[in-house]
Amino acid sequence: MGASSLRQSLLLRLALLLFLAEHGVLGRNYSRDDFPSDFVFGAGTSAYQYEGAVDEDGRKASIWDTFTHEGRAPHKSNGDVASDGYHKYKEDVKLMSDMGLEAYKFSISWSRLLPDGRGVINSKGLNYYNNVVNEIFNQGIKLHVTLYHGDLPQVLQDEYGGWLNKRIVDDFKEYANVCFREFGDRVSQWITFAEPNIMAMAGYDRGFFAPGRCSYPFGPNRCAAGNSTTEPYIVAHNVLLTHARVVELYRNTYQDNQGGQIGMNIYSMWYYPLTSSLLDFVATKRALDFLIGWYLHPLIFGDYPEIMKKNAGGRLPSFTQEQLELVKGSFDFISLNHYTSSFVSDNSNNSQLSQRDYIADKFVEIRGLRNGTETKGLPTKLLTDPLGLLRMLEHIKENYENPSVYIEENGYGLGAADILADTDRINYLSVYIGSVLDAMRNGVKVKGYFVWSFVDLFEVLSGYNSCFGLYRVDFDDEERTRSPKLSAYWYSNFLKKNIEVIDFEGIAAGEKFF
Template sequence: MNNQFPENFVWGAATASYQVEGAVREGGRAPSIWDAMCQTPGKIMNGDTGDVACDHYHRIEEDVKLMKDIGLTAYRFSIAWPRIQPDGQGEANPAGIAFYNRLIDCLLENGIQPWVTLYHWDLPLALQIEHDGWLNRDIVDRFSVYARICFENFGDRVKNWITLNEPWCSAVLGHGCGVHAPGRVSNTEPYIAAHHLILSHAKAVEIYRSEFSGQHGMIGLVNNCDYRYPLTESDADKAAAERSMEFFLAWFADPVWKGDYPAVMRERVGDRLPIFSDEERTMVLGSSDFFGLNHYTTMLASEPNEKPHDASVAGNGGIFDDQHVRLDVDPTWEQTHMGWSIVPEGCRELLKWIDARYGHPIIYITENGCALDEPDHDTGINDTARVDFHDRYLRECRNAIGQGVDLRGYFTWSLMDNFEWSFGYGRRFGLVRIDYETLERTPKLSARWYHDAIALNGESISLK
């Protein structure tokens, strides 16, 4: 039996601009909605901010050397929109262009392919204050201008583009329950923001394909999704599990792969769910060269007898009153420091679900990882639980490939410990430990393990 992954399998790690760059007032960068969120009392654990983060802005060469030492073949990072267009709509900022040129060139010089995300949540604050951000239909045109700037300046070397990272989070966490920027709470706004996010993605892809086809790259969308097992074998629980998946992943994937929102959402959300015009539907359908997936955990779904006590928007993969699903976890499942269950088999089943629903697409896992409680340096660098996590999840990825799924790459989250949004610096996901006082970088045991896995193209991944 060949234990290796397919030839040319992409082995990467990922970060996001606001989580690692720092230098929020340097190089012409203007504030983003996350800078504002961090200044809002009570929103971020310990009052942490991304002002310094990992100081990646000043440490490109050091960080790329770490990537090379790990053996990465690809590095997924995001461009900070307010570093490229400080107000979100004006001329390109030369200093911002220069920074990302340096990073891209350094990666290529070290044999690492850049995978660039255009939007990983740091919307220019001016667009939020002056134009209501993702709630304004004009954002579609503004995002397309920004995307064109990036294609023009970086597309000669960047061949792997991601338009949006986890638009579910932007819509639901940002506009439903308010735990992410811009911190709004509504049962209507998530659907409006989601609609404009999807149209913005599609418009950027249309521009890339029509104006930059000579760059010979690929472009796609990245969605996040947990897997849902039915709590029991009852028809009601099976239907609840499927409904939960549709309100979570199909909400954003169906328009791109099927041409419209899931029927169950049309039925349950009613006139709060926007309608695609014929022109928009044509633009959206087929607007992704691959299926990007961020996956972290699995839950048990059931038909609730009554509204559960914990009906939080965040916990239910959508708005509870609309999808009406109860979520639980198996008490025997291990938990990460985020409180997310470790269920590698769920990753395999999710890959198979995507493969079946969307007609056997090319899939890349663009994020997968675990936060561990690492209270001190020695505990942090001896992260045997993270090694076990990645080994088990990659084993199930290989099993999915063996069952016919066209999975072509895997990116760990994250390259390094970083600013973890509302948790501040209280959660560590990295292969590399960051000392937030000295900013010293120390590769963990998981970084050495990943190096060996990459060198053997996955042959070292367990067979258990």
């Protein structure tokens, strides 16, 4: 370790000592030992946000490549290099091992493995993912692998409209089969889709995620094509049918031999009624049905929530009896991405609702908090509300038959010049982990918790203007140098059950913290 790096490490560790002296080891009285031994703590990334190398070794374009290169993303940046994980994965796995990470969640790029969406496997892409999987597996770190994190091969979007067409079911099933066959002997958990509720809404109703489809009056200056009144529902329906077919494939062909589990990931946000009125209370329940019930109702009960069927009417596709039986129960666990909470007020008397899309069908207005002041829309800075996560987990337990749940994204974004002494992030993570423990003590079957993200990434909402990583990535450096933040030290000590946070003799000897 060089002199400057050693000094930086010393200063960060001293900052951690002072922080813990002020707030306690975790800001509350719990430790890793309070969680079961088979509970997993991890961190995550996703392919387009992490890998870079978008035109190397046979990879072809995804819809996110096209979307960002056309300048349609709100932040006008792209993931061409991102964190350069394609070239730096060995270094990153070493950091995971040194930290004591128990599990790692990442996604596979469909267009790197099957560049044409189906057919011939890209041997270099296959080698890359085998190398990644082996590197992680050999360190004793559990693999949680997402098949789809928004990056559809552009060729399938061009050929038949991607998720708007039922042909996608067979193509995705072929892609999933390759993944199960090639990597499944080392994968603990498979996640079919990451945040398909946000994918449908942001990609096909508001148009600020790839492929950027929407219609007037919901985004007339943003989208060249789309239909916000119907496409979000069509996409979600095709995702559910695809998910069910893939789960069927996995269970019938691979699960017994490989011993893994399979589920779906959903974006969650807790909602509070803005006032004590009955209308706002009912609106809050309606907002939850539209956000998570959209997927959980079919997976648990075999059909969409009644309020969705009532408000969307014929624009919401229906399941055949065969499809209903296939979708119902097609999971071993539910995976949640959860960050924040918002307030809801009833909006059912809005005269402008004659123009109907997915958001209007909810008849609610979502309000967030910024600096303690109510603001329309989602909060621009994450609202720290660990009680919201507890209530979300209890809501799922009470309304959806208490399935096994993993929290597979939870994190705190700071500015582009993300400081290494990120005490705000430590505060955030510690209270949210505490809520997970509270939920488990209340009978919720939570099986794991993952920090978003392991290293700084290309963020789909903010590009490189907001950083979530436990490790800082210097995006101005061609080498994409990694540096541990205070939160990385804190998380490592929690995982390793350390009581003494700093070993000054070790620092003096030039030893690594991990």
